[in-house]
Amino acid sequence: MSAVRLISNHTLKLQPQRSSSQLFRRHASSSVAEGSFTARRGLYASLLLLSTGALAAYYFDSRAAIHRYVLTPVIRHILDAENGHKLAVRVLASGFAPRDTQSDDERLKVQLWEDELSNPIGLAAGFDKHGEAVDGLFNLGFSWVEIGSVTPKPQPGNARPRMFHLMDDTAVINRYGFPSDGHATVLARLRARFPIFYQEGSEPHASLRSNALLAVNLGKNKTSPVESADDFVSGIRAFGSYADVLVVNISSPNTPGLRALQSHALLEDLLGRVTHALDEIATSESNKSRRPKLVLKIAPDLDEAQVDDIAKAILQKSVDGVIVSNTTVRRPSTLTDANKAEAGGLSGPPLKPYSLATLRMLRARLPAAVPIIGCGGISSGADALEYAKAGATAVQIYTSFGYDGVGTCRRIKDELAEALSREGATWMETVQRASAELSLKPEDRSAHTSIAQLTKEAEELMRLVDELGERVGGADPSKDNSATESTGVLPVVSNGTERSDFVLFSMANARQWVILDRSDNAASPCIFATLAYEAIDQGAQVASSNSKGRTISGTLMYRRGQLLERIPRHAEASEKLYLDYKIKPTGDKDKKLIWAIA
CATH class of the missing domain: 1.20.5 (Single alpha-helices involved in coiled-coils or other helix-helix interfaces)
Incomplete structure (x- = not known):
């Protein structure tokens, strides 16, 4: 066909x-x-x-299973610990990172200083060392993001490898050694977050969020003298206008000699200089609306005597809060991973018992008005609640964030809200209950108001004054000074009202005077400094000082035996007193400070 x-x-x-x-x-x-x-x-x-x-x-869902069970394990498998860390920071800095879009449960609200934060979960220093991913981290739901540690000069830190996963223990050992881009570079990044026409101090929060805080952790350069406070003062001045909180880090185990700054003498001097620098920022014309809080970060490897010294320094220098704790150099017997032999600071669940023990010791030595931020081994809502019941006002995470990914903050918040709901309490109710029970209680003054008791205390101090001898009162040590005795108690007057917590004792032999601080007031150092400085203004001539630079001698003139109290900003008074006259407390008597001035 x-x-x-x-x-x-x-x-x-x-x-x-x-x-x-x-x-x-x-x-x-x-x-x-x-x-x-x-x-x-x-x-x-x-x-x-x-x-x-x-x-x-x-x-849009930071808690999605893809983050915890797919992306994070894959990254950990194909990259070493440090490169995986760097990749995470870059993704968060890119603007294409996940975010927590859920609102926080009302039970999680926390009052920290004058601020009400939406939740108590913060990110500890060490993750974003150079301030590259601040807003990406806030988008994950943290109420506190702490960058650093930042050192004045750029430095590379210790040699690699310097970060190790202990997979069997869900822990990390690091010996980074403060790698830092330096103040100038990090400050430029923080400034770039602000509007072009931003004036320093004009924003109520450096975080640029109404219910969150930005903290900058300050470190020391490896080449700086151990006892020097210059690096921390430089950090205060550099970041004071671009941070809500400034953290003085004296507890990293990876910078030689740094932890020595936790000793009482060095810490007292350091905090005196730092608080003075902070007050200068607060009173500057460009930053009158905001004074960043000063927080101290301490180690978990402290004994009771060391914690005592730190608590004294915190109260004397009016530090705003404490972070407990940094990593530990100890290696608990429970560790099983082969990397446990690596040198450096251990973090993760094995750190938690040490951090909690240190927190409890410090909580008992500080009044409830001084908040403690708990940090160490927190990986669940139950862990966070345990810290609250130990006296922490807020908490920070780090290692669990590295292991579980970007949804960790939201997961812990959800678990914590459920736990609080079961207990029928809010976070703040739990914190306040624990603080009321565990914190240092104000001393009952009623038993200390009689003249007889004050005279007895004065007699106990006579030996101290006698030992000062010629350097204190001009007395001739070759002569018999046995006639020295307390001739009475003169009042310390403030605004026409006699104070019972500060007592001025008159000693007969050489017009010697002893001021005894009988208060547990955190402001007492400023009153001490002011009293002594006022006395100098009224006629004292500095003649000599002892080997420790802690006493002055000369002739004092008092107006009718009274020191009129005039308190400027306490850090200014303390700093001026120290710089001009090298005056510090002579010691303590039953944990009460003593000044001896002739």
Whole structure:
């Protein structure tokens, strides 16, 4: 069979007729092609939907399983600990990182100083060392993001490798050694977050969020003298206008000699200089609206005597809060991972018992008005609640964030809200109950108001004054000074009101005076400094000082035996007193400070 086909130029062509089998095969082939296209189109659509869903889960749900069980383990498997850390920071800095879009439960609100934060979960220093991902981290739901440690000059830190996963223990050992881009570079990054026409101090929070705080952790350069406070003072001045909290880090185990600054003498001097620098910022014309809080970060490897010294220094220098704790150099017997032999600071669940023990010791030595931020081994809502019941006002995480990924903060908040709901309490109710029970209680003054008791205390101090001898009162040590005795108690007057917590004793032999601080007031150092400085203003001549630079001698003139109290900013008074006259407390008597001035 043939068929006639019309082609161009009106020409007819005879074409063979296709058989029925050929027609069937052609039709079948066409049907298969159409079906294949439809299947591919369905597959592509499904993949697109799945990709869109995965992207939405990645971006809008920080607690999605993809983060904890897929992305984080894969990164940990293909990259070493430090490179995985760097990748995480870069992703968070890129603006394409996941975020926590849920509102925090009302039970989680926390009052920290004058601020009400939406939750008590913060990120500890060490994750964002150079201030590269501040806003990406806040987007994960943290109420406190702490960058650093930041050193004045750039430094590379210790040699690699310097970070090790202890997978069997869900822990980390690091010996970074403060790698830092330096003050100038990090400060430029923080400034870049602010509007172009920003004036220093004009924003109520450096975090640029109403219910969150930005902290900068200050470190020392490895080449700086151990006893020097210059690096910390430089950090205060650099970041004071761009931080809500400034953290003095004297507890890293990876900078030689740094932990020595936790000793009482060095810490007292350090905090005196730092608080003075902070007060200068607070009173500057450009930053009158905001004074950053000063927080001290301490180690978990302290005994009771060391914690005593730290608590004294905190109260004397009016530090605003404490972070307990940094990493530990101890290696508990429970560790099983082979990396436990590496040198450095240990963090994660094995750190928690040490941090909690130190927190409890310090909580008992500080009044409830001084908040403690708990840090160490927190990986669940139950862990956070345990810290609250030990007296912590807020908590920080780090290692669990590295292990579990970007949803860790939201997961802990959800678990904590559920735990508080079961207990029928809020976070702040739990904190206040623990603080009332565990914190240092104000001393009952009623038993200390009688003249007889004050005179007895004065007699106990006579030996101290006698030992000062000629350097204190001009008495001739070759003569018999046995006639020295307390001749009475003169009042310390403030605004026309006699104070019972500060007592001025008159000593007969050489117009010697002893001021005894009988208060546990955190402001007592400022009153001491002011009293002594006021006395100098009224006629004292500095003649000599002892080997420790802690006493002065000369002739004092008092107006009717009274020191009129005039308190400027306490750090200014303390600093001026120390810089001009090298005056410090002579010692303590039953944990009461003593000044001896002639």
